[in-house]
Amino acid sequence: MNFDDTPQEAAFRKEARSWIAANAPKQYEEELKTSSLGRTRLKDADILEVAKAWQKKKAAAGWACLHWPKDYGGRGASPIERVIWQQEEGPFGKLSGMFIIGHGMCGPTMMAYASEEHKRRYLPPLASGEKIWCQLFSEPAGGSDVAGLRTRAEKRGDDWIVNGQKIWTSGAHYSDYGILLTRTDPTVAKHKGLTMFFLDMKSAGVDVRPIRQANGQSEFNEVYFTDVKIPDAQRLGAVNDGWNVALTTLMNERMSIGAGVATGFPEIFEFCSNLMLDDGPAIDDRNVRAKLASWAVKASGLKYTSFRAISALSRGERPGPENSIGKLVAGSMIQDVAMYALDLQGAAGVLSGDQAELAGKFQAMLLRSPGTRVEGGTDEIMRNIIAERVLGLPGDIRVDKDVPFNQIPTKGRA
Numbered sequence: 119m120n121f122d123d124t125p126q127e128a129a130f131r132k133e134a135r136s137w138i139a140a141n142a143p144k145q146y147e148e149e150l151k152t153s154s155l156g157r158t159r160l161k162d163a164d165i166l167e168v169a170k171a172w173q174k175k176k177a178a179a180g181w182a183c184l185h186w187p188k189d190y191g192g193r194g195a196s197p198i199e200r201v202i203w204q205q206e207e208g209p210f211g212k213l214s215g216m217f218i219i220g221h222g223m224c225g226p227t228m229m230a231y232a233s234e235e236h237k238r239r240y241l242p243p244l245a246s247g248e249k250i251w252c253q254l255f256s257e258p259a260g261g262s263d264v265a266g267l268r269t270r271a272e273k274r275g276d277d278w279i280v281n282g283q284k285i286w287t288s289g290a291h292y293s294d295y296g297i298l299l300t301r302t303d304p305t306v307a308k309h310k311g312l313t314m315f316f317l318d319m320k321s322a323g324v325d326v327r328p329i330r331q332a333n334g335q336s337e338f339n340e341v342y343f344t345d346v347k348i349p350d351a352q353r354l355g356a357v358n359d360g361w362n363v364a365l366t367t368l369m370n371e372r373m374s375i376g377a378g379v380a381t382g383f384p385e386i387f388e389f390c391s392n393l394m395l396d397d398g399p400a401i402d403d404r405n406v407r408a409k410l411a412s413w414a415v416k417a418s419g420l421k422y423t424s425f426r427a428i429s430a431l432s433r434g435e436r437p438g439p440e441n442s443i444g445k446l447v448a449g450s451m452i453q454d455v456a457m458y459a460l461d462l463q464g465a466a467g468v469l470s471g472d473q474a475e476l477a478g479k480f481q482a483m484l485l486r487s488p489g490t491r492v493e494g495g496t497d498e499i500m501r502n503i504i505a506e507r508v509l510g511l512p513g514d515i516r517v518d519k520d521v522p523f524n525q526i527p528t529k530g531r532a
């Protein structure tokens with residue numbers, strides 16, 4: 119591994135750094151720096167508006183969706199330049215949260231499967247943040263097993279008529295478009311009868327209902343479809359080949375999520391360094407030191423694993439399983455870190471929001487952390503992937519894999 123920039127990479131870093139220094143919304147820098155995982159608000163401004171304005175500015179100067187082709191709103195940059203940009207963007211990168219699904223998953227899926235006309239029409243406003251996209255895959259009966267979904271699309275003339283329900287759709291309440299996975303043939307095995315579309319979220323018959331979370335916010339939604347009409351021209355990929363299209367989205371999902379997971383280590387280290395316990399500074403306490411040491415080892419393991427992925431990108435290779443490992447390890451670590459910080463706060467740990475210590479930073483982290491362990495593949499699914507694809511262990515038992523979908527026994531259809 120060589121962590122030094124090549125001369126070209128160093129020149130790119132310098133250019134990115136000076137553009138960010140001259141253009142970033144500095145008035146939010148401190149707040150973004152100190153906000154933890156789970157914080158999606160700014161004190162005195164609407165984060166969606168601030169994020170859209172920053173994205174628009176980046177797009178106008180050629181710094182949005184760096185690795186996308188220029189014709190579709192990107193810069194045509196190399197994957198390693200994208201990593202350098204993310205390093206330099208630092209806390210301002212937290213403003214990209216609401217674009218992750220569009221830029222990381224919907225965009226690449228559109229790029230692979232949409233018509234040229236649609237790519238030129240829909241991708242530039244997606245890159246510039248003018249339009250926000252969501253991903254409509256999960257359903258009450260289809261989460262980890264997304265191929266078990268039940269939302270139906272039936273062909274009528276040149277249109278498809280969609281009926282059903284999605285759940286956990288992040289950002290659907292502020293999204294303009296979405297990619298939607300549906301069942302088009304229930305008489306074949308579950309993976310073989312799916313078709314993907316993209317749709318306007320303002321279409322008649324789309325009903326978005328925000329879900330209220332434990333932290334009081336609503337980041338994701340239930341989405342109901344009643345006789346929603348989607349033109350056949352908005353189909354992505356062949357009829358009944360939606361599983362292959364979905365795999366493109368899911369591969370990109372793991373890359374985007376895995377690349378950005380936080381561990382909570384800098385936050386807990388700083389907290390313990392400043393905390394006074396009854397018998398002295400927390401940082402001098404033997405138990406606290408043991409905990410910090412074990413998290414330091416994990417955090418540096420993850421750091422160097424991510425450097426391995428970056429080195430692979432720099433050599434023009436595709437990173438391997440590093441992203442599955444990153445999400446698996448960091449997801450549970452951040453939950454442990456937040457729990458420990460609240461234990462150290464004693465009775466005050468049960469407070470939340472601005473009344474709590476450090477304005478509720480660790481409380482927000484704790485409430486968000488289970489979501490990290492579930493989104494983009496649960497811990498168990500990540501372990502299955504590592505076991506099967508990395509270690510070559512025998513596959514999970516999949517009894518319904520080759521059974522026609524409408525023959526799979528369910529509670530109501532034994």
Ligand SMILES: Cc1cc2nc3c(=O)[nH]c(=O)nc-3n(C[C@H](O)[C@H](O)[C@H](O)COP(=O)(O)OP(=O)(O)OC[C@H]3O[C@@H](n4cnc5c(N)ncnc54)[C@H](O)[C@@H]3O)c2cc1C
Binds near residue numbers: 257262495
């Ligand atoms: C913060 C957040 C944002 C999300 N955003 C979106 C979004 O924008 N769009 C979208 O479509 N979805 C979204 N999701 C949904 C997410 O993809 C699903 O929650 C996830 O795939 C798990 O599905 P499920 O909730 O139905 O759980 P289930 O699949 O029902 O799993 C329940 C439990 O069973 C375990 N399990 C399931 N299968 C296996 C197996 N084969 N082996 C071992 N254990 C297993 C799981 O690990 C889990 O512990 C989001 C979820 C979260 C938490």
